[in-house]
Amino acid sequence: MAEIKDPENTILMELKGGTVTIELLPDVAPLHTQRMKELARAGAYDNVCFHRVIDGFMAQTGDVQHGNMEDGFNLGRAGTGGSDMDDLPAEFSKLPHDRGTLGAARSQNPNSANSQFFINFKDNSFLNGQYTVYGRVIGGMEHVDAITRGEPPASPDRMISVKVAADA
Numbered sequence: 001m002a003e004i005k006d007p008e009n010t011i012l013m014e015l016k017g018g019t020v021t022i023e024l025l026p027d028v029a030p031l032h033t034q035r036m037k038e039l040a041r042a043g044a045y046d047n048v049c050f051h052r053v054i055d056g057f058m059a060q061t062g063d064v065q066h067g068n069m070e071d072g073f074n075l076g077r078a079g080t081g082g083s084d085m086d087d088l089p090a091e092f093s094k095l096p097h098d099r100g101t102l103g104a105a106r107s108q109n110p111n112s113a114n115s116q117f118f119i120n121f122k123d124n125s126f127l128n129g130q131y132t133v134y135g136r137v138i139g140g141m142e143h144v145d146a147i148t149r150g151e152p153p154a155s156p157d158r159m160i161s162v163k164v165a166a167d168a
Helices: 031-040 141-144
Strands: 009-016 019-023 048-053 057-062 100-103 117-120 133-139 161-164
Touching: 009 031, 019 031, 031 133, 031 161, 100 161, 133 141
Parallel strands: none
Antiparallel strands: 009 019, 009 161, 019 133, 048 057, 057 117, 100 117, 100 133
8 A cells, every 4th residue: 555645635546456546736736636635525536437548548537427327327428527616727737747647637728627537547748738737646556557448438447436535
């Protein structure tokens, strides 16, 4: 298990294979960090599918509106929704989109991130400066690597539960 230095800014994501530990970066992207903690504490990410998983690129999830596989699930619409909260302004930084980093998914509008995010399978430097980086996997990346691929996957994996470590 990864060493947790700041439980208030650490996410524990339970996947079918085990726990993924994500260190959030409140000094880099405070609004995105706060949003993820709010949604995790509300249970909004629980049972949400990975709707876009591209081998050698990234795994995208977090559509709390259409992606909950236990409540109103619609695989055809997964990836088109967000939360009932306002969109977030971009918090671009110099942090690179390296393997294991968490990026805010958004539309063409840089200030349209809401609840969706992606985890990079490899270094994706072409994303640098275009998407907000607000966390990094510090343990359990092998479980992310095992997520079923597809756009969307025929039988998608889900985040079983997502919790702030301070609350676990």
